[in-house]
Amino acid sequence: MAYRILSLVKFNVTPNSSFEDLILKFSLILLVLDGSTGWGLDVFMRIICVLMLAFNKYTSNKFLWLLIAILLLFFNSLQFYNIDNHKILFVYWVLLITVYLWTNKDIEYLRLNSKLLIGLVMFFAAFQKIINEFTVPGFLHGSFLIDGRFMLITHFITDVPYQELLNNRNSTATLSYLPINNSNVTLTSSTYMGNLLYTFQIFGLIYEGLVASLFLFSKKESVIKDIALVTFCVGTYFIFPVIGFSSILLILGISQSNVKFRKYYIFTFILLQFIIVPWQELIFYFKNSF
Amino acid sequence: MFSTNKRANITVVGYASNGDSLIIKVVASNLDVPISKSFLSSTNNFPTKRKLEKLGHLIVNSHLSPVKLEIPNNIDSTSAAIIQRNQRFYDTIYLPKYYQSPEIAKSENAIKVDSVKITLYETDFFEEGFLFKKRFLDEIQAAKLVDKLK
Numbered sequence: 001m002a003y004r005i006l007s008l009v010k011f012n013v014t015p016n017s018s019f020e021d022l023i024l025k026f027s028l029i030l031l032v033l034d035g036s037t038g039w040g041l042d043v044f045m046r047i048i049c050v051l052m053l054a055f056n057k058y059t060s061n062k063f064l065w066l067l068i069a070i071l072l073l074f075f076n077s078l079q080f081y082n083i084d085n086h087k088i089l090f091v092y093w094v095l096l097i098t099v100y101l102w103t104n105k106d107i108e109y110l111r112l113n114s115k116l117l118i119g120l121v122m123f124f125a126a127f128q129k130i131i132n133e134f135t136v137p138g139f140l141h142g143s144f145l146i147d148g149r150f151m152l153i154t155h156f157i158t159d160v161p162y163q164e165l166l167n168n169r170n171s172t173a174t175l176s177y178l179p180i181n182n183s184n185v186t187l188t189s190s191t192y193m194g195n196l197l198y199t200f201q202i203f204g205l206i207y208e209g210l211v212a213s214l215f216l217f218s219k220k221e222s223v224i225k226d227i228a229l230v231t232f233c234v235g236t237y238f239i240f241p242v243i244g245f246s247s248i249l250l251i252l253g254i255s256q257s258n259v260k261f262r263k264y265y266i267f268t269f270i271l272l273q274f275i276i277v278p279w280q281e282l283i284f285y286f287k288n289s290f
Numbered sequence: 291m292f293s294t295n296k297r298a299n300i301t302v303v304g305y306a307s308n309g310d311s312l313i314i315k316v317v318a319s320n321l322d323v324p325i326s327k328s329f330l331s332s333t334n335n336f337p338t339k340r341k342l343e344k345l346g347h348l349i350v351n352s353h354l355s356p357v358k359l360e361i362p363n364n365i366d367s368t369s370a371a372i373i374q375r376n377q378r379f380y381d382t383i384y385l386p387k388y389y390q391s392p393e394i395a396k397s398e399n400a401i402k403v404d405s406v407k408i409t410l411y412e413t414d415f416f417e418e419g420f421l422f423k424k425r426f427l428d429e430i431q432a433a434k435l436v437d438k439l440k
Contacts, residue, residue, distance in 0.1 A: 129293045142295035142415025146422065171362030172413075172422045177315055177383055179301045179409055183369035184423035185362055187415075194417055 020107055024060055026251045026269075027097060028053050031068065034244040035090055037083045041075035062101035069098045086245035089121060093248060111220065114255035118229065119215030121249075126208040134205060140197035145187050146172055152280035153239070157193060162284075164188040207232060226261045229253050230268050241275040295415040299424055300342070302349060304384065304403030313359065314349060314406065315383045339430055346406045346432020353400040354384035405433040 028049045035049070036042035048068060052058045072091045076083055096117070100110050129135075144150040145168050155162045171185040211232055214225035229249065237246040250269040257265055302314040359382055361373055373380045389395035408431075411424040 125293075132294050134293050136417075138415055138417035139293065139295060141417060141420075142422075145420070146295065146415060167362070167364070170360075171364050174360065174362050175365070175422065175424060176299050176413065177301060177313055177359070178369070178373075178380070178424075179303050179313065180369045180372055180424075181411070181426040182423065184366045184421045185364045186366075187364070187420040187422055189420050194420075198417075 017107060020110075021056075021059060023110060023251070023255045024097065025053060026254060027093065028059070030244075030247050030251055031090070031094075034247060035072070035087075037076055037079055037087050041071060044071050060101060062098070065094070065098045065101055069094045084242070084244065086242065086248055089117075089245075089248050092117060093252065111256045114252040115215055115220055115225075118249065118252050118256065119212050119217075122208050122212035122215060126205055126212055129205055129208075134201065137194060137198040137201075140201040141189065141194045144193070144197060145189055149241070150239075152284050154189075154193065156280075156283070157196065158190050160188055160190065160193075204236070220256065221258055223258075223261050226253065226257055226264070230264060233268055233272060237272055237275050238279075243272065243275055246272045246275070295413075297413050298427070299411040299413045300345070301409045301411060302346075302406050303409070304349070304354065304406045306401060306403050311379065312354070312401075312403070313379070313383045314354060314403075315357070315385050316345070316349070317385070342408050342410070342430050343432050346408050346430070347434075349386050349406050350403055350432060350434045352386040353389050353395040353402060355387040355395075355398060355400045356382045356384055359383040405431060407431050 031045050032049045032053070035045045045068075048064060048071075052061065052064055058064060069091070072094055076087055076091055093114075096110070096113050099105075100113075103109075144154045145165070148169060151165045151169065152162075154160065155165055165188070168187045168189075172187070175183060175185050207228075211225070211228050214222070214228050218225050230253070233246050233249055233253075237243070247269065250265050250272065253265045254262055254269070300316055302316050304312050304314050306312065359380060361370075361380060365373075384401070387395075387400060389398075389400060407429055409429040410427040412427050413422065413424045415422050
């Protein structure tokens with residue numbers, strides 16, 4: 001049945017090269033695993049992308065890619081202020097693939113534009129941090145104290161007991177219900193933790209700026225930019241487990257890299273799938289159960 | 291991921307027909323009052339008046355179940371004094387909950403309110419003193435839709 005439906009839109013174009021096939025398939029896998037921003041889009045993504053992956057002749061079908069681009073644009077624009085920023089990057093990437101397929105451009109078009117896209121993403125990431133007071137202390141420290149995802153890391157780094165970190169979280173939650181202007185709670189932490197995280201904060205900002213410069217201004221064959229991006233992904237996303245963002249950056253990396261470095265991007269893509277393992281909880285469990 | 295700890299914070303106070311006011315806890319729920327997680331996070335990130343009014347109407351049309359509110363001991367002294375003076379108000383928080391019948395709701399001391407006031411605050415973390423603080427931004431009122439139709 002599905003095959004018959006797809007036969008109706010049989011505007012098949014066989015992939016120009018195995019490299020193009022690799023990029024399209026990685027992008028489809030990403031869209032199936034993390035492309036959704038809600039059940040409405042999820043249903044369409046699962047059907048269309050899985051069928052395009054299952055039947056080779058539809059992998060590079062420009063009509064299906066246009067359909068994906070329209071669906072992503074429609075559903076993501078409905079939730080523009082709510083969705084994660086990497087979902088917007090997905091839209092840019094799918095639009096780029098769609099333009100590439102519809103205009104019959106050379107594969108170099110994808111390589112050059114994915115390099116430019118990484119450079120621009122990193123540049124704007126650093127730029128918006130600078131204009132949003134990211135250079136003053138407090139952002140990472142606050143995140144590590146308030147966000148439940150980092151509470152165990154905070155516990156491992158500092159001597160603050162886990163129960164006190166839980167109290168921090170509970171008190172911020174309770175404060176959010178109270179209708180009292182200028183009310184505040186004092187969180188338990190240490191100056192050492194604040195200084196350490198501020199150092200990471202500034203280092204991260206400088207590193208993002210460095211990756212942006214390398215991708216915007218270095219030659220396309222340069223491997224230094226690739227090493228910088230792979231290091232950024234491994235260093236950042238094992239602490240901040242945003243698998244969608246790391247995956248799209250690495251797919252863009254695969255798309256712009258030379259043949260020699262491509263395997264390292266693919267290896268990192270596989271390695272970073274392990275960020276979904278709850279490392280903190282496992283360490284906490286083994287540390288406290290023997 | 292955000293690059294700031296600033297967040298919009300929604301605080302809700304309900305007004306019952308007997309003149310009592312009470313604090314309402316707004317949380318996403320699949321099984322109780324259908325305030326979806328994505329709707330709530332969308333109001334947290336970009337709280338338009340229309341969305342806040344919709345949230346207010348969801349609350350005034352539901353039952354509110356009482357839960358004891360534990361005030362944290364690391365709260366600032368001014369707020370602690372305000373809470374001390376209005377202990378009855380700050381002693382209990384009400385959770386929007388769905389009941390199959392008004393009788394079951396009554397047996398669990400769940401009540402309804404006529405209107406709610408939604409106050410929008412901004413919360414932020416400050417490195418100096420490790421303070422997590424909230425600041426007033428705006429407020430809106432929402433009354434029962436059925437009252438408007440009468």
